[in-house]
Amino acid sequence: MPGSKATFTIILGILFGFTVTHYLTAFKSLPTPITCGTEEQLVGSEDFDIISSRADADVFTRSQSLPGHRRGLILVAIMTAAKYVDTRAYNVWKTWAQHIPGKVLIFVAEGTESIHEDMPLIRLKGVDDTYPPQKKSFAMVKWLAENMADEYDWFLRADDDLYIRGEELAAFLRSVDSSKAHIIGQAGLGNSAEYGLLALGSTDNYCMGGPGIVMSRETLLKVSPHLESCLQHMLTSHEDVELGRCIRKHVGVACTWNYEMQKLFHNNQSAIKESYAKNMKELKDAITLHPIKDPAVMRKVHLRNREIKLREERAKRSLLSAELSTAKAQTLVRMTPNRTIDLTPWDYINNNKILFCTDRVNCPRHTVDLSIRTEMADTITQLFDEFNTNARQRGRVLQFQSLQYGYMRVEPTKGVDYVLDMLLWFKKFRPPNRTTISVRRHAYVQQTFGKLRSLAEGVFRSNMRANSTLIEDPTLHMIMPLRGRAAIFARFAQHLKSICARGGDDLAVSLTIVLYSSDDEMENRETIEMLRASSIPVSVIEMGDVAFSRGVALMRGAETLPANALLFFTDVDMLFTCDALKRIKSNTILNAQIYFPIVFSEFSHESWSENDKLLADAFHYGRGRGYFRHFGYGLAAMYKADLMDIGGFDTKIEGWGKEDVDLFEKAIKNGRLRVIRSPEPGLVHIYHPIHCDENMPTAQKDMCHGSKAASLASIDTLVEQIAQYT
Known part of the structure; x- marks a missing residue:
């Protein structure tokens, strides 16, 4: 049978040649990734370096590791699109990515540009932002295998809406043998609509891409040669399903079935738009959280995570201090009062x-x-x-x-x-x-309570200011809308003049008046000239005879000042002390902190007792004279850059109220800036009758009536009045 053997050999050779040719053709057709540089730099024929155009960029190489070379723990590959690269991806880079015990790279389509030069972008040649991103995902995995496989033990494929706790991830991975083939994440079989339609075998699954997919180096190397074939023979449109199918077929491992992975790699499927915005109870036990679509929420989650780490470190310190201490056992009776x-x-x-x-x-x-x-x-x-x-x-x-x-x-x-x-x-x-x-x-x-740290505030300020090129303007720029009320404005001006006279060199104040036309407008202009004659810088923004809107007026005033200006939004009914203005300056930090002081608001003078009426000075506090307005946000101090960052005042609101509450809510939701609320004894709102226009929107009208009722008299006075008529 020699002839049969020869024929068989020829056929086998033809099949082998066809297979090799097909593989090489498929390999060449996979998109070639390029880095964030503008030019591709290919050196040599086999071993070549791809170098970023950034001066401080790392060098990625396909060459084998040097003898004795020790691999890093983890490389996190983040996949994003051009429309999210400067928002979601940048917030990821500035938050949790800074705490990963390894390297973070951000993969984008070819031609994607960013305004942030410090982000480590890897542009994938021949890849666009088509959704679903199967091609981008497979090209990213192949790039990792070809360029970084010898540098790290683990590789995590992530999206730009994923939060990763770096320390917890490191502790988890160090407990797993990285020399074996692993694919780790939250196992999925498809949602209720897709269950049974993803062509999965009875023992098959896939790692859900949202909460992150962790691959060992062994898995990455074994699956890499088969990625092109898997990309050409997909059974669904889901790139995470197909990546899992490819790894299952060619590496022989499936995603971890462990039930605990649902907590470690947490995926919130209930309310994607509001995920983790208010409730972060899953953060304590998780390694990753998904999805976080809003960059402000991403920053908020990161801040919460750092608080947890700080709390853990403080607890360790307390335990160590307790071991060294010879103090008595703790008791709930920590102080012995001498009086009831x-x-x-x-x-x-x-x-x-x-x-x-x-x-x-x-x-x-x-x-x-x-x-x-x-x-x-x-x-x-x-x-x-x-x-x-x-x-x-x-x-x-x-x-x-x-x-x-x-x-x-x-x-x-x-x-x-x-x-x-x-x-x-x-x-x-x-x-x-x-x-x-x-x-x-x-x-x-x-x-x-921990020990007081005198330099803590200074360190906090320096760290936050280091992230900004702006230098704080030392002047306190007061912005005040004004329409009529000439006598009240004259009182305000006289008070400001006396405060500035004794404020010293460390208190620089300017006043921006947003002036509306009124019957006593000329009197207001005379008062303005009096202020200018006393060397107080006063600028006037003419609004003319238009509908009054406090939000519009304050934004017009802010627009005339530079980004580094410290703004203090105030009202004509306010009196203040020199110390109060200094506290406003010290409690407001550029790019870090906004101050909403809680002012003391007087009751109607008709409700005062005779003793209260004898005290001519407004800066006396008592339950009969007034109350601290805990739900008032009309007075606020912040830098203009921070005002613009949170979105500014709502200029669509007309008439009295609500614009201050809207601004406060924006500041809270921003997440990046700390909001300080504190009773300020040096700010007093002088009582005046409140008129509520019945044509206002319901929400504004209700707020106006509530403020009017709260300012009439104290509870004690009202009780006395009721007692007289019962």
Whole structure:
């Protein structure tokens, strides 16, 4: 049978040649990635370097590692599109990417440009932003295999809406053998509409791309030669499904089935647009969070994560200090009062999360503040972490069920105390004694204040200012809308003149008046000239005879000033002290902090007692004279750059009110800037009758009537009036 053997050999040779030719052709057709440089630099025939045009860029090489070369832990590859490169991707680069124990690269389509030169962009040649991005995803994985496989043990494929906790990721990966083939993430089989339609076998799955896909170096190297073939033979439009199918077929591993991966690689499918904007309870146990579409939320989540890390480090320090300390055991009796008035009362929290104040008349029962809820949740989490430190070794675990009730108090010189009555699940999971029992326990918790650090504010300021090229203007620029009210404006001007006269060299003030036409306009102009004659810089913006809008007026005033100007939005009814203006300056930080002072608002003088009327000075405080307006946001201090960053005032609002609340809500939602609220004894709003236009929108009208009612008289005075007629 020699002839048959020869024929078989010829046929085998033809098939082999055809296979090799087809493979080489497919390999050449895969898009060639290029870096963020404007020119491709190819050196040599086999081993070549691709170098970024940035002066400080790293060199990526296909050459083999040098003997003794030690690979890094993790390379994170972020896939983004041109429309998100300067928003989502840049916020990723400036937040969690700075804390990854390895390298972060951002992959974009060919020709994508960015205004941020510091981002490490890798442009994929021949790839566009077509969605779904199968071609971009496969080209990125192949680029990693060809250029970075010898540099890192692990590779994480991520999207621009993913948050990664770098320290937790590192701890997790160091517990896994990187020399074996692994693909790690949250396993998926498709949503309810797609289940059974993704051509997955009975034992197949895929790692969902949203929460991130982690591949070991071994997996990356084994799948790389087959990516072109997998790209040409896709069964669905989902790139994560197809990548998982390719790895399953050619590497022989599937995504981790472990149930715990749902917590570690967390994917919120309930409300994508609002994911993690308000509730971040998953952050404590997660390695990744997905999706975070809003850059402001990304910054907020990052800030929360750094707070958790700071809290953990402080707890470690406290434990170490306790081991070294010879102090007595802690007790809830941390101070011995000499008088009844010195006793610190406890506030009560019921199981419906309603707080009952014990020592404040003007504090009705109300829903527990978000700050207290957050602190209590963190405290309970920390408690159970300590309870369960060695739980698995003992075969039992405690789980929080619910809070029955609690007490809390703040010792001003000591810290915060809690007494919590909790329902717990006590679980034994080691056979044959498996059981679950509901138990009730008390927890006595103390949060002790740390030591004062005198340089903390200076360090905070310097760190935040380092991110900006702007230099703070030392002048406090007061912006005030004005229409009529000549006598009140004359009082304001005379007060400002006296304050500036004794303010000293460290208090520089200017006044910008946004002037509307009125019957007593000439009197206002005479007052303006008086201010100018006293060497106070005054500028006037003419609005003419148009409908009054405080939001429009304040924005017009701000527009005339530079980006580094410190703005203080005020009203003509305000009086202030020199110290108050200095505190406004110190509490406002460029690119970091906005200040909404809580002003003291006078009641109608008709409701004052005779003793109150004898005090001519406005800067006297008492329950009969007025109240601190905790829900008033009309006075605010911020730098113009920060005002523009949060979106400025709503210029569509006409008439009285609401524009200040809108600005405050924007500042809170911004996430990047810290908002400070504090009672300011040096700011007093002089009482004047309030007129509410009944033609205003309902929301504004309700706010106006509420403010009018609150400013009439104190609760004590109203009670006395009622008593007289009953």
